[in-house]
Amino acid sequence: MENKSIPLEIHIRHIGVESMTIVSKLSFLFVLSGNLSLLHNGKLISIREGDIYIINKNDIVSVPNMTDNMVMTSHLWAEGQFKLNHPLSLVYMTEAYEKISSCLSQAMSEYIKKEEGFKEVLLGYHHQLLGYLYRYLPQIKGTQDTTHIQLSDKITELVDYILKNFEKKITLDDLSDRFFISKFYLAHIFKEEVGLSVGQFIKQVRLTHSLELLYHQTYSLDDIAIKSGFPSTRAFRDAFKEKYEVTPAQYRIVHTDNSNEELSFELSEQEVYQLISKYTQADTVNHVVGNSYEVISEVIDTGLSMHTEHFYLEGIAKLDIMSKSNMLPNIRQDLGMKYVAITHPLRKIQAVYRKDSWDIQLYHLYTELNLVISNGLYPYIQIGIEDFDDFQEMFDLPEIAWIRLFDTLNQQISQRFMDTSQWYIEYRCFYENVNGGELCLPLVRLIQDTSHMYQVIIHLPELPVTHQEIEQPVMVIDDRSRVRTYDLADILKRLHHMEHLEKIAENKNILFQQLALNHFIHLEEDEHYRPLISLITANQTLWFFNIKLDNLSTHFLQPTSIDGTSLYTYFPKELSQKLALMSEVGVYHDMWYAYQFKTSLxxxxxxxxxxxxxxRQGEDYRLLAIYPEKKITNLETISTEMIKQQPFMLLEIKLLSLTGKYKKTVKELSPYTKMEHAQSITWMNDVNLSQEDIDYINGLSRPKRQVEVISTNDILNLNIQIPILGMVYIDLKKIK
Structure with a gap:
């Protein structure tokens, strides 16, 4: 029988290397100093100083390496399992963190003093902690609900046997014979109580043990495979790669134990009070955040004849023109875009082929072109492999008919629209979603015939490095939306080079898009990140844009989905919707404002x-600052590494050689403004939105804006405080 005389078990201790065990009660780990890395159900979790992690009853836990730490451990008598993707912290589930850290610290204080009635007070804290779990953390649903019950004696024995003998060969028949139970009943009851099949449980235990051994450089991979119970190194590698998406060798490079020395820790009562004091405040977060700034100081002399770079960013609006034509003025006025994509032209005409010539009616194509031009925008016509596929499916005619069709189409456009010199026409001549890649020659043969009508752009996976003299200019756009001018004849030859097919065959674009989609899906499954997903998307997009400007003296032509329209033929529709600037009904996402920030520079x-x-432009300046949450900027995984990041960033920027008066406009998007907006429109998903509703919501969601007139005599100090996931745009306009 377990002792229930103390209703809330709570201690402060150093946690060193600990072998694999099954946790018997719901547990809190509150790291008061140092840090702690543990393996929780086969996943490496890094817990920084001040963070709190929760482990459910019957979870498998081990501590693979020695670190300098002091950890408050607390155990609750609780039925139920709770989902926590990352440790609670100042930047992750902040409200839950504030309540639970304060409650644990005050309970620890009561436990140390042991004054009259302390057990009753601890019982109150026990219920309070449990209440906070139910209030703030989602409960685990589905098959794992079965682990809410106490393991039966028989299954406890069986689990204990597996934990002690996992390095040996274990079969269901062996377990059945050893524990005198039908293997079919054993399999059923084990899955019911543990939540995993016997085979899955054994595999997870072996992988968890292998992670412990990988921390130590003394074991080879062959040794680890044998010591972890795998029949061969290959079986170990395959199982590890399937579970963790990296090989054991790759994992070892990143996670290496650099501290094997034995550490000794003893705390006085006074030292315990010092550890918990800052968490026992009434307002824990504000108290702890007091000095929680990542301070970045820069001095910039604007008067020096410094080397500067230039970048030119143009957006190409991708949207359903017919149903969203009312958005075209906003695209021009609010976003500063000049181009709108015109796609799949053959689907928007009627054509009949008679005696080697075409009779075509443009109908919908004319309508789209007129809508774009009448709103002060230019068409960006995209011709790709889908268009040739459409031609073959619709007409089943020889290639010469394809050439004549586009000749006729271009003639009619030039007759209807007198000046097309500002229009773009982009050719994407590769089958990019075919293994090995393939060049569509009929598309290539169209290019020469349109170079006199439009500004021609040809897609290549990468911008070529060439010093060819330019006789007839043509633009090339690469997979990063960078554009440069080359010689047309040279590029037409380069289209046939194998290096491009080899680049396409790597499928990096498609793999990257799938990673990005999985990344956003993972974030949406997290209770903390879900309400902030629009802000996270905008924040990460701006941050990636900034850090990827490795060559600023470049022209960018960036396709931008306005309403969720796919960016390219092979681009996932779902990912386009997540990156869209607005919803299908016209509610602006934070991406709308992020795009404004970016293109206003x-x-x-x-x-x-x-x-x-x-x-800078003349005497005017524009600044864009972004503070990302770094553990979620890696598309391949949500990081569990010990990333030291403060809840706020303070930019201290000193601009020298500035004199006179400036109008200073500050626009800010942050989690705080986001949550304020969300509280005002909780009804949004429950009704059919009218245009008045949409205008109201868009008005509320605008960035927070402040305007002031400032005077400076040589030095202008900008102190910019940005919360994590925040973005700040500053416009300094000289008053003449």
């Missing part, structure tokens, strides 16, 4: 760091 870049970019 001046072309001349005079200073750039990881977190901000400063641009």
């Amino acid at each position: 001046y072309e001349e870049v005079i200073y750039q760091t990881e977190f901000f970019i400063l641009t």
